[in-house]
Amino acid sequence: MGRAPRVVVVSARAGIVVTGTEVLTGRVADRNGPWLAEQLRLLGVDVGHVVVVGDRPEDLRAALGFMAGTGVTLVITSGGLGPTADDLTAQVVGDVQGRPSVVDHALEQRITAIVERLMARRGWRADPAATAAGVRKQAQVPEGATVLEPVGTAPGLVVPPGEGRDGPTVLVLPGPPSELQGMWPAAVAAPAMRVALAGSEELRQETVRLWGTLEAQLALTLRRHEEDLGGLEITTCLRDGELEIVTRFPPSAQPAYERLGTVLADEYADTLFSTGPTLDELVARGFADRGWTVATGESCTGGLLAARLTERPGSSAWVLGGVTAYANSAKEQLLDVPAEVLAEHGAVSPEVAVALAEGARSRFGADVGVGITGVAGPDGGTADKPVGTVHLCVAGPDGSAARALRLPGTRSAVRERSVTMAMHLLRSSLLGGPGA
Amino acid sequence: MGRAPRVVVVSARAGIVVTGTEVLTGRVADRNGPWLAEQLRLLGVDVGHVVVVGDRPEDLRAALGFMAGTGVTLVITSGGLGPTADDLTAQVVGDVQGRPSVVDHALEQRITAIVERLMARRGWRADPAATAAGVRKQAQVPEGATVLEPVGTAPGLVVPPGEGRDGPTVLVLPGPPSELQGMWPAAVAAPAMRVALAGSEELRQETVRLWGTLEAQLALTLRRHEEDLGGLEITTCLRDGELEIVTRFPPSAQPAYERLGTVLADEYADTLFSTGPTLDELVARGFADRGWTVATGESCTGGLLAARLTERPGSSAWVLGGVTAYANSAKEQLLDVPAEVLAEHGAVSPEVAVALAEGARSRFGADVGVGITGVAGPDGGTADKPVGTVHLCVAGPDGSAARALRLPGTRSAVRERSVTMAMHLLRSSLLGGPGA
Known part of the structure; x- marks a missing residue:
């Protein structure tokens, strides 16, 4: 930071x-x-x-x-x-x-x-x-x-x-x-x-979010424009691939903040995905705008994506539900993942991620299905598919998008990062903007 | 505390x-x-x-x-x-x-x-x-x-x-x-x-957990036995109904700690559920000991119970999976909740909690099924079923156990407390001890 x-x-x-x-x-x-x-x-x-x-x-x-x-x-x-x-x-x-x-x-x-x-x-x-x-x-x-x-x-x-x-x-x-x-x-x-509290003066705060930009790169940009940005207190924080830029300033520095906004929009057009709302707010807005519904088919994340989507008040308008299919039998019976696909490619594979997304979509009758399968660890990794191997798929009316990940960290970190990556994949599928 | x-x-x-x-x-x-x-x-x-x-x-x-x-x-x-x-x-x-x-x-x-x-x-x-x-x-x-x-x-x-x-x-x-x-x-x-670090001497730490005892009551017990408990540093913390008693002491105070253990076992036999392991560890141990499997049918908690059960490494041995059935159609189609039951009693009812538990059990072929349905808020409450109304059911080979709750707090608090209560209901169903 x-x-x-x-x-x-x-x-x-x-x-x-x-x-x-x-x-x-x-x-x-x-x-x-x-x-x-x-x-x-x-x-x-x-x-x-x-x-x-x-x-x-x-x-x-x-x-x-x-x-x-x-x-x-x-x-x-x-x-x-x-x-x-x-x-x-x-x-x-x-x-x-x-x-x-x-x-x-x-x-x-x-x-x-x-x-x-x-x-x-x-x-x-x-x-x-x-x-x-x-x-x-x-x-x-x-x-x-x-x-x-x-x-x-x-x-x-x-x-x-x-x-x-x-x-x-x-x-x-x-x-x-x-x-x-x-x-x-x-x-x-x-x-x-x-x-x-006498003497306090209200500060403004604005946030810009980038997806896939290094902190050091941004620091260089800010230094280059230093003279235009007087009066701004800018802090940056990189978390799960998201670079959050928070700026606090007194009302008198509003013009300097406008200049910062222009600089960021110009230089980071390919990674800037939000000038305020969080990732979760954007996903919710995306579903509301399109009038679409969603269902999840989760393996390694064990329900965390469904829990994150339903954390928002009012999410019942667009979340139909999800299946946590931990056992292979559950993948077959509740989400129609073909036994041959499981046998041929293994439960952790791009093919199964697609089948989980499609299965969730059809079983719940949702517009969009999300599939996640991976090795959260600490056990279960192989040379071929080490701990942290995760496959994602978002399937919707406009087609599907998939990602293969190798995530570092503990079981808990792999699960949480997988969910964040799935949220970015949902966001870019719904709204366009930088992909996951 | x-x-x-x-x-x-x-x-x-x-x-x-x-x-x-x-x-x-x-x-x-x-x-x-x-x-x-x-x-x-x-x-x-x-x-x-x-x-x-x-x-x-x-x-x-x-x-x-x-x-x-x-x-x-x-x-x-x-x-x-x-x-x-x-x-x-x-x-x-x-x-x-x-x-x-x-x-x-x-x-x-x-x-x-x-x-x-x-x-x-x-x-x-x-x-x-x-x-x-x-x-x-x-x-x-x-x-x-x-x-x-x-x-x-x-x-x-x-x-x-x-x-x-x-x-x-x-x-x-x-x-x-x-x-x-x-x-x-x-x-x-x-x-x-x-x-x-010179001069440090390793301290021992022990934990006892009670379910349903007031802090003030425990404080009175501790004061009454004060003279027998010299050398112990005891802190208590009440969280979601669990009173956690953590004691730190040098090895020389081990006999005093034994005396404390006896006092607690005697006076709180009806609420003491653990002399060490956490609630989650006890639930995992209960499934391992019995060789049973579990599946969840969640509505208001949106996958949080499945996520909590699968947070533990090795949980794939006993968690088969779960369904987050947010929409009524998902409750019917994925967990066989009868449409008449939904129509007659409403989605938030003891009857639907039982049907969710039974549906999860039979659809996943699990030994134990857990059903949760409720009003997490902030919207959706009625005079009859205000925000915080939650029904739980655990159905297993030995029969079923159910609880009706009125939980205070925000959407997030209601969801988390519901999951904790479901974990206690699982624990007491598997291992006996104080009920949820």
Whole structure:
């Protein structure tokens, strides 16, 4: 990944502290850091660091100290607001801000009502003493903090620095992503937050996607046009063959962004496939525009392509379904792959990819069929067909397109990349543009 | 999540710095921080913080300074080693450690050979001047650093503090997970790393999994037995109904861990479903032990269950396949769901879940069939069958088991939780134990 000409945009800066041993050790993937960074970006607030810490108060204290030292005006924490005595975020933040915590009795009653309703609905039982202690702990509020009403059972907090102190305001949010996201509008609206966000100026963000261009080549282009691109912060990221170019800029740099768009359209006409929408959005749009339906016949990807196509709301309008045909007998019986073809060419072959696509198409009565067969590994590879050998076919009203791939990586990587390649093959079949 | 009795184990401590604007902004999920934290744990090295920074050198410098201030003996960075001039990690680390970078000409030649081979294999073309500049940049090495040979094109580096300086050793690794992971054995074996890791003592880690117990209830149990559990660091995490209890301890605390095991087995006999293996491992083991095969009939989950079952290497021994029957016509034609049942009860009904399971079972000739149908949302919900209504059925040689669910959350959450619930239903059908 690389970066090209940029100017520093004057704006508010914030830091994010994600707490939780389960996140630090990777048992749970952090979804809050990236989500918060994106929300802050939309508000024109620059994020320099996301720190992940475990459940040790001294580590949280160190992270808050670091953030304050970077000169941010706002720190957002996620997690550590649970009912157990070791969920310590609110108390540590109160201490760091010089605002000791006390029980908010009205809040305690509101949380009690929430917990009782929740347990009744789920039919759960718990020790009343344990529950009451948990609620009392969650109702501890640093003096002078703003309470954000619970979405789950934990309230959020806006904790400005104590009287006569400097440093950032700390916004304390719960760890479950649905609770954190549900609380965000109230957090942004809180008067104490508006003070911390003063000086932010909304940034624009645009994305261009290339398929099959090297980063180094693009870097050269950007350097050559450096003088025309002042005011743009351009980052590039290469992933599964897609070079994503994200540009952020203040409204005053819109003309420079127009110049960049012209340069890219001129020099990368053969690889530029999107000036915004993601690959998945383009595929969905392609089916909607044509009024076509699709069905899948998958072997090595085991249903991942069908799962990806149906991830989009409303996809039932154009996805009829698919067959995961892992066993050869399933390929024959559910997708009409001829036994002779399997015997002659083997299950991993261009011929079987075509038969899977055609079989899916006819069995589901779909306009378009997609076939995928390959060796995902780690076992099953041969000298002739090593792990990573994958054959794709898209069959539709206008004919068919096929690709043979040799993909590097683990079982999981081979499966995911196969699906991405199939999506590109679908996109180019539906919409034209750079082929897979 | 909560934490119970723990002692601080004396061991080496490390910090992790993940670089990349695409990671900071969430366009790419960080897989390196959690992976490195886990590897360090296995070496008995404690990790206090993972910091994610963008591509700004001043932010990276601040993160390295913070890590040094926490008293760690080792900092690991990932990313920022690409060929473009803005990939600055190696240079910034060299500056911070007081070791200016110079071109390593032998390394430059080795990288050139790698890049030429790579481009020839992929049939890519690039400007020779751009390529040479990229290679020279990647061959910049801080004086006195140990070079770790490239797995992709970027070398890794072990950079001890400069002469007469204090502070941690910095291990610089590339960002692509396959390259980082491929380089890890060489990194750990480097003499300069052994110095940084001195004092680490391997920790043991054990996991117990409960299905349907509240965290607050468990916290109460742990507090009651606090005196017997000295030396254990216990963290709990509730996810999709599974309460995962992870305990880390030095070998000397093994007897305390045995006591914890007895307490959990006694008090949570009705929810304890694993003393180690994950849900997916248990399901795989259940099929292997019984010699049974499985096929899926999925509607709202769109292939996700088949994809999850086939994610495991060797799963082709027991997964025959599945049908994603999104359209009603596909339910009828590929899985023999009677049109009358669809008309009478609707596609989202216990009756259709049973028919999907039976249809998958008979069409694939599998021992066990799984049926899933539901409303994943955001549209399609009714007063009677709101978004999140899901029906599951597992049909096998010993009869069938069914569940009706009302799941909260987004489309994606409903789909994923449905699959997890189906896995639990498979587990309890195969192995007994707490039901789904």
